Amino acid sequence: MADNADLYKYFEPTVQQNNLALSNIHTLTSWGIGTAAGILGLTGWNGFIFFIASWVFLSTLVLFVKCQGKPSLYFKSSVMDVAGTPILNTMLSYVLVWTLMHALVYVYD
Numbered sequence: 001m002a003d004n005a006d007l008y009k010y011f012e013p014t015v016q017q018n019n020l021a022l023s024n025i026h027t028l029t030s031w032g033i034g035t036a037a038g039i040l041g042l043t044g045w046n047g048f049i050f051f052i053a054s055w056v057f058l059s060t061l062v063l064f065v066k067c068q069g070k071p072s073l074y075f076k077s078s079v080m081d082v083a084g085t086p087i088l089n090t091m092l093s094y095v096l097v098w099t100l101m102h103a104l105v106y107v108y109d
Contacts, residue, residue, distance in 0.1 A: 010076055018074045019081065022062065026086050029058055030094040037094075038101025051094050059083035 033054045037047050062082050067074055075081035 015074075015076060022075075022082065023086060025062065026058070026090045027093055029054070030090045031097050034094040034097030035101050037098045038103075039105055041102065041106060042098070043102070047098055051091060055083075055087060055090070
């Protein structure tokens with residue numbers, strides 16, 4: 001009986017919509033954070049530390065503000081959907097924008 005309850009716990013279109021909204025949040029903030037890192041002139045490990053600190057802050061914000069501390073109500077694998085899974089794709093976008101903005105701002109250095 002518990003298997004049927006778990007099967008119908010989530011409405012799939014709503015979970016997909018939540019994942020899309022979360023993906024948009026991650027992508028747009030990675031562009032903003034990459035722009036900030038490029039303009040600030042961060043290079044090397046400082047840029048990656050800036051990304052990790054921003055990622056932790058953003059994930060905490062999403063978990064406690066958007067999900068009210070209960071991500072299992074909105075996502076199937078709860079914390080991993082919010083904080084763990086999309087980090088690689090987001091980091092690739094961050095590095096792209098970070099290097100682009102750094103090159104544009106510091107072109108004559």
